[in-house]
Amino acid sequence: MGVACRVVRAEVSEQPIGAADLADLVAGPGAGAVVTFDGVVRDHDTPGRGRVTLLDYEAHPSADDVVGAVAAGVAAASGASALAVVHRVGPLRVGDCALAVAVAAAHRGEAFATAARLVDVVKAELPVWKHQHFADGSDEWVGLGGLDTTPG
Numbered sequence: 001m002g003v004a005c006r007v008v009r010a011e012v013s014e015q016p017i018g019a020a021d022l023a024d025l026v027a028g029p030g031a032g033a034v035v036t037f038d039g040v041v042r043d044h045d046t047p048g049r050g051r052v053t054l055l056d057y058e059a060h061p062s063a064d065d066v067v068g069a070v071a072a073g074v075a076a077a078s079g080a081s082a083l084a085v086v087h088r089v090g091p092l093r094v095g096d097c098a099l100a101v102a103v104a105a106a107h108r109g110e111a112f113a114t115a116a117r118l119v120d121v122v123k124a125e126l127p128v129w130k131h132q133h134f135a136d137g138s139d140e141w142v143g144l145g146g147l148d149t150t151p152g
Helices: 019-026 063-076 108-125
Strands: 006-013 033-040 052-059 082-088 090-093 097-105 128-134 139-142
Touching: 006 019, 006 063, 019 033, 019 082, 019 097, 033 108, 052 082, 063 082, 063 108, 082 108, 097 108
Parallel strands: 006 082
Antiparallel strands: 033 097, 052 090, 052 128, 082 097, 128 139
């Protein structure tokens, strides 16, 4: 097997993010493929709730440690050469990037597979919740696990 996959950035940030910035961090002379993913805020989510106007992401204090551990775990099981992942917190508008990923590998198959695995594991394990605001003035929390958020 080749050189171990490097995690060049893994964090939660309040600053605007984008996979293009991460691509520059992971690229290198041995990379035949650099795969990027921008998870972008869309104008809909919950069926029947109407148009989303704003998401406000909040993170547990452990989120930076968790995203670092997730990135390290994915890197250790990967044949890629480098990866980077950033999840944004705070208020985001439709079109803003909420999750950015970049993966470099010698070949495209490993780059695509590692990027998909990284996105899936981050979404499953990162303690980040979103507060959705809708055009009709209503709102709801998503991703609170077993917490009951029903009013009353």
